[in-house]
Amino acid sequence: MAHTSSFHSFSARGSSYTSTAIALHWLIALLIVCGFALGWVMTDIPGFTPTKLKYFSWHKWIGVTVFALVIIRILWRATHATPPMPSHMPKWQRGIAHLTHFLLYVLMVVIPVSGYLYSSAANVPVVYLGLVPLPRLIAPDPHLKEVLKSVHITLNYTLLVLVVLHVLAALKHQILDRDGLLSRMIPFLK
Amino acid sequence: MKVSFYRYMLAAFAAASLGASGGAFAQVDMGKSTVTAISKQMNVPVEGKFNKFTAQIAFDPSKPAAGSAQVTVDTSSYDLGDESYNEQVRGKEWFDSKTFPTATFVSSAIAPAGSNQFKVTGKLTMKGKSQTVVVPVTVTKQGAAQVYDGAVTVKRSQFDIGTGEWKDTSVVADDVTIKFHIVAAGK
Numbered sequence: 001m002a003h004t005s006s007f008h009s010f011s012a013r014g015s016s017y018t019s020t021a022i023a024l025h026w027l028i029a030l031l032i033v034c035g036f037a038l039g040w041v042m043t044d045i046p047g048f049t050p051t052k053l054k055y056f057s058w059h060k061w062i063g064v065t066v067f068a069l070v071i072i073r074i075l076w077r078a079t080h081a082t083p084p085m086p087s088h089m090p091k092w093q094r095g096i097a098h099l100t101h102f103l104l105y106v107l108m109v110v111i112p113v114s115g116y117l118y119s120s121a122a123n124v125p126v127v128y129l130g131l132v133p134l135p136r137l138i139a140p141d142p143h144l145k146e147v148l149k150s151v152h153i154t155l156n157y158t159l160l161v162l163v164v165l166h167v168l169a170a171l172k173h174q175i176l177d178r179d180g181l182l183s184r185m186i187p188f189l190k
Numbered sequence: 191m192k193v194s195f196y197r198y199m200l201a202a203f204a205a206a207s208l209g210a211s212g213g214a215f216a217q218v219d220m221g222k223s224t225v226t227a228i229s230k231q232m233n234v235p236v237e238g239k240f241n242k243f244t245a246q247i248a249f250d251p252s253k254p255a256a257g258s259a260q261v262t263v264d265t266s267s268y269d270l271g272d273e274s275y276n277e278q279v280r281g282k283e284w285f286d287s288k289t290f291p292t293a294t295f296v297s298s299a300i301a302p303a304g305s306n307q308f309k310v311t312g313k314l315t316m317k318g319k320s321q322t323v324v325v326p327v328t329v330t331k332q333g334a335a336q337v338y339d340g341a342v343t344v345k346r347s348q349f350d351i352g353t354g355e356w357k358d359t360s361v362v363a364d365d366v367t368i369k370f371h372i373v374a375a376g377k
Contacts, residue, residue: 050361057232130233
């Protein structure tokens with residue numbers, strides 16, 4: 001793997017993420033915002049209505065898409081170096097940044113999985129885009145359904161907190177530190 | 191227990207009808223029998239179970255034409271696995287269980303259709319509307335029991351099931367499949 005390591009050291013010197021990483025970041029971010037908003041709205045609709053059923057389907061399609069894109073993103077990240085953090089950042093901030101990023105990756109994988117299993121436990125299979133029936137991973141189970149429901153909700157609020165932290169940190173770098181960190185993810189800010 | 195209650199009811203019914211019809215209904219094992227209806231919501235098959243139903247079957251595979259079958263389901267017992275959904279399905283737009291507590295299938299003719307296959311023609315009545323349907327049924331022997339398996343796809347719009355905003359079949363498809371697995375004591 002001599003080739004890969006030389007590629008690593010080369011791109012580590014760059015000041016930006018690769019365009020693939022940037023595209024994946026923003027696409028996934030947009031999908032997560034839509035999926036979260038839909039999840040919030042649809043669960044507030046009492047009983048069931050055609051709109052609610054539509055929203056549930058769209059929410060699940062978004063979740064499956066996020067899952068697939070996150071897997072690609074993790075593989076990309078594992079094989080491509082990320083630009084270094086600004087040198088002025090104290091160690092504890094770097095630590096928190098790394099931890100937040102790590103947890104965001106974990107949640108982006110685990111949240112769609114928890115929703116998918118919740119749907120299976122509720123005896124509602126997922127048909128991606130209304131076209132591709134996806135396998136049922138677990139059998140219908142009313143008890144497990146309730147457990148997975150609260151797991152899915154709790155994980156989503158955890159994600160919300162971390163995303164808020166992530167955005168505030170990015171804004172801090174942009175507005176208070178003025179270190180140009182944000183331009184690594186938004187190239188036209190340069 | 192529910193199951194034994196129905197067994198008792200069926201046995202009582204069978205016994206009572208013996209004299210009148212001259213033929214005995216096989217005792218149906220309610221614990222092992224199921225009647226389900228599968229709808230498609232944006233192409234997602236969603237299965238619900240009728241927790242309460244009765245079946246009266248008098249059938250001898252060697253004399254299919256002389257056989258008869260009647261199944262009555264309690265529409266309020268349709269279970270989608272979520273009580274708030276179940277409650278809505280019992281409402282006016284769907285089954286309207288208050289006005290139409292039962293849905294029935296009554297056979298009018300049974301014809302052989304291959305080794306252990308039969309075509310059962312009959313009248314399906316739901317929400318006060320009747321349609322003649324032909325149900326393909328597979329009959330198998332399992333030990334002493336005789337097992338009837340079959341499914342029939344009907345159009346819910348023909349029975350006014352799903353009115354108002356639900357008339358739009360792009361979310362919940364018009365085609366609904368009714369599936370049954372009935373285990374009856376053999377003779």
